[in-house]
Amino acid sequence: MLTRLSCKAEYDYRDLTRLSCKAEYDYWDLTRLSCKAEYDYRDLTRLSCKAEYDYRDLTRLSCKAEYDYRDLTRLSCKAEYDYWDLSRLSCKAEYDYWDLTRLSCKAEYDYRDLTRLTCKAEYDYRDLTRLSCKAEYDYRDLTRLSCKAEYDYIYLTRLSDIMESRS
Structure with missing residues (x-):
C-alpha cells in the first residue's frame, strides 16, 4: 500500500x-497535503504560495501569497474555509508592478466534489523569468498527488540590473 508520495524540484543558476x-x-494519515513554491532572486524579489488542507478537521483550507520587492511593494492574501459553510472558497491575488511583474495565486476547494484541491502560483517578469507550481490532489484515489x-530564464537577463536601471 502506498503510504507516502512526494515531489521536489529545485533549480539553481549560479546561486x-x-x-x-x-x-x-x-x-x-490521510491528513496532510501541502504545496509550497518559492522564488528568490538575490533577495530582491520574493514569491511564495502555500496551501494546506487538513483531512481530519475537514474545516481548514488556507492559501497565503506574499510578494515583496525591496520592501517597496507588498501584497498578501490569506483565506480560510469553514467546513460548516458547505460552500466554495476561492482566493485570487494579482499584483502588477509597472506592468513588469505579475504575481497570481489561486486556491480553490469544492466541498460538493470532495475531489479537488489546487494551488497554482505564477511569476512572470517581461517573459524573461517564469515560475509556476501546480499541485493537484484527488480525494477519490487517495493515492495521487502531482506537482x-x-x-525558464530566457537570455539569462539579470533582474537586478533591469530594476537598478529604472531607479
Whole structure:
C-alpha cells in the first residue's frame, strides 16, 4: 500500500536564482497535503504560495501569497474555509508592478466534489523569468498527488540590473 508520495524540484543558476517546489501527501494519515513554491532572486524579489488542507478537521483550507520587492511593494492574501459553510472558497491575488511583474495565486476547494484541491502560483517578469507550481490532489484515489514545477530564464537577463536601471 502506498503510504507516502512526494515531489521536489529545485533549480539553481549560479546561486543567483532559486526555484523550489515541494509537495507531500501521506496516505497513511490521510491528513496532510501541502504545496509550497518559492522564488528568490538575490533577495530582491520574493514569491511564495502555500496551501494546506487538513483531512481530519475537514474545516481548514488556507492559501497565503506574499510578494515583496525591496520592501517597496507588498501584497498578501490569506483565506480560510469553514467546513460548516458547505460552500466554495476561492482566493485570487494579482499584483502588477509597472506592468513588469505579475504575481497570481489561486486556491480553490469544492466541498460538493470532495475531489479537488489546487494551488497554482505564477511569476512572470517581461517573459524573461517564469515560475509556476501546480499541485493537484484527488480525494477519490487517495493515492495521487502531482506537482509540476517549471523555470525558464530566457537570455539569462539579470533582474537586478533591469530594476537598478529604472531607479
